[in-house]
Amino acid sequence: MPAPHTSTQDERSEAARKLIIDAAIKLLAEEGYQRTTFTRIQDCAGVSRGLITYHFGSKAKLIEAVIASTRDTFSAEALEPLKEAATGLDAILGMITSYFDRLTVNPKPAAVMLVLAVSADADAAEVKAAVSQRYAEMRQELYDWIERGRADGSVASSIEPVSYAALLEGVIRGVALQYLVDPGTFDIRGARDAAVRMVTAALAGSG
Structure with missing residues (x-):
């Protein structure tokens, strides 16, 4: 009979980091930036305050890790499958x-980004930089797909990638905001289909 697996120090450390990050995501989404303190995270995650400090050092560094975690999850679950999309327009659509459907399953990551975008301390330069970087990454993803669509003919050649990538990000985040504010009555599936x-009408063509 095989010997039972014993967790290594690295595995235990990674498990603790995940507990802390998951607790921070939950608190940010449900209680906001100011109330997401190390004390609240400690209670939610069931770990010591010292362990939070050991792994992250400061609230800003923890928030950076939260943003990285939500980005990595979104990339793995939503973006990776789009590499198989037939055209650039197919990838955008x-x-x-995927973004809107994921909101109905787990709205917390989108809520976290909204909270951080509007509520972070003015002097938390690292947090603002991390949020700005994540927004820029989404625009870059959209930009790349528009360029791909222009090359494969699924997006009109007259479409200007920088401006339209910014516009598309605004549509996505604006719809998400409305759903997060009023999930009970906002028709997210109708908004998704619209x-x-x-976007198909705006981007498609051979112009």
């Missing part, structure tokens, strides 16, 4: 559909 039709 797939991203929009966004797909609107």
